[in-house]
């Protein structure tokens with residue numbers, strides 16, 4: 388019965404079955420019990436989910452994971468087997484609590500949030516959770532788990548996208564990802580952040596994102612000499628005649644050897660045979676991994692010979708993948724040969740053959756390659772992208788800001804860790820150029836800023852930092868996503884969220900997005916919220932005595 392329930396939910400909303408109420412920290416359950424025992428069942432709370440610092444030494448973050456939080460709320464309920472397990476691990480807890488826990492759903496929770504795929508900034512709550520204290524508290528860990536890696540990964544991907552401009556970006560990280568679920572999330576959020584496709588077949592099936600790939604070194608080294616090839620015939624693309632692709636390629640190789648300044652004997656036969664067998668299997672999509680032996684002396688001559696042989700049979704090859712060595716230099720050399728052959732044999736498409744580069748690529752490698760005038764069309768990126776090597780976690784937190792209509796504040800010696808109390812609204816103020824100028828947090832009962840009207844924006848903690856802003860446009864960032872037990876906005880597909888990322892990134896000034904020493908984006912509070920925050924701070928900070 389339970390299995391049927393979860394399967395039908397997965398079918399309906401497409402959420403990973405691992406995401407369930409027990410995917411949480413034990414302390415959420417023990418807190419729930421202690422709240423319950425202290426008669427806090429009717430308390431109404433407001434929690435803010437936000438981060439304090441942008442990742443990757445950057446000044447922006449892409450918000451992702453919201454849709455998964457909403458799907459989680461839709462099925463939030465403890466099953467009989469969950470309760471049975473909890474009874475086992477918490478034997479001292481009163482039986483009646485488990486009846487209470489079993490009756491909980493998210494129907495009294497309301498979710499206000501910024502749209503998934505938006506650029507977001509420190510201290511601005513991405514999600515505001517309102518509702519019964521116990522249920523709202525029980526959501527903490529799962530929500531943070533769903534948002535932290537998703538946002539980190541989408542941000543990482545968006546940064547690679549910025550570095551690569553319009554070039555094709557393929558995500559190849561599954562083998563290096565943090566386990567099966569990390570691998571799936573990586574593929575999904577890399578796509579949202581701006582990658583074009585993934586090599587992860589299950590991600591393609593589950594999330595309807597494009598899948599792409601080439602072949603590995605094992606394929607090339609699985610062939611050693613010309614006799615390894617059992618099938619050599621390939622039918623012409625448009626005609627009925629078939630020809631021996633091996634013979635055609637050998638002839639071309641002999642003709643091309645002087646162009647590459649190599650002797651035919653120096654070129655690997657095993658590699659040629661591997662290329663031919665792959666070309667026979669995929670004549671319309673022939674792509675060759677050219678760095679197994681020597682890119683210039685073997686990989687490129689073999690590839691060009693097979694590409695020209697395919698051309699004799701009416702097919703156009705796709706290109707090459709280079710997976711080691713100096714990627715800028717090898718791409719420049721590859722393009723030079725493609726252009727020379729294109730001119731010599733009057734084949735215009737040959738000079739535009741795709742050059743894919745892979746091998747431990749990260750954001751800095753791409754930026755460095757850009758400075759070297761590389762001729763790469765496509766990057767295949769795995770390890771550094773999916774493990775977020777530059778920063779392995781985003782630090783989103785989930786803090787109580789109001790209880791029973793009374794604002795709560797968490798103090799800290801570290802000012803950046805002081806919470807901004809109470810229920811708040813967020814507005815993004817835009818300038819005439821269409822770029823966003825500032826995000827403004829206001830108390831929930833203040834009237835919103837208006838276009839053309841001057842508004843005072845204050846740094847939340849530094850008194851002297853303040854400015855007047857006259858916005859051309861004001862965007863209210865929160866929308867209601869979940870209320871009265873129902874999803875209030877249609878769950879969007881990957882494509883739509885990806886488009887949102889693109890649009891949102893365009894509203895950011897380029898100095899805020901740049902890789903080196905970017906300008907911080909201004910996050911501010913209204914004058915009223917500033918006074919409220921600091922008054923509450925003083926009320927809650929006891930005056931010490933010096934002795």
Ligand SMILES: Nc1ncnc2c1ncn2[C@@H]1O[C@H](COP(=O)(O)OP(=O)(O)OP(=O)(O)O)[C@@H](O)[C@H]1O
Nearest residue numbers: 710711712713714715716746747748752755756759
């Ligand atoms: N032109 C370049 N500019 C900057 N970085 C580059 C350039 N070419 C390659 N790289 C990067 O330099 C690193 C080279 O890796 P490494 O030293 O392991 O060499 P390799 O070519 O992989 O060697 P091997 O043939 O042993 O696999 C990779 O991270 C790669 O992305």
Ligand SMILES: O=P(O)(O)OC[C@H]1O[C@H](OP(=O)(O)OP(=O)(O)O)[C@H](O)[C@@H]1O
Nearest residue numbers: 559710745746747748767768769770771
């Ligand atoms: O380098 P990444 O960004 O993680 O991209 C994925 C890598 O995975 C494959 O090889 P693998 O690393 O398995 O073996 P190799 O390094 O020996 O080529 C592929 O050839 C890439 O190099």
Ligand SMILES: O=C(O)c1cccnc1
Nearest residue numbers: 559586599600601602767
């Ligand atoms: O398709 C590829 O070329 C590929 C896939 C995964 C890892 N490395 C390369």
Ligand SMILES: [Mg+2]
Nearest residue numbers: 745746747770
């Ligand atoms: Mg590698």
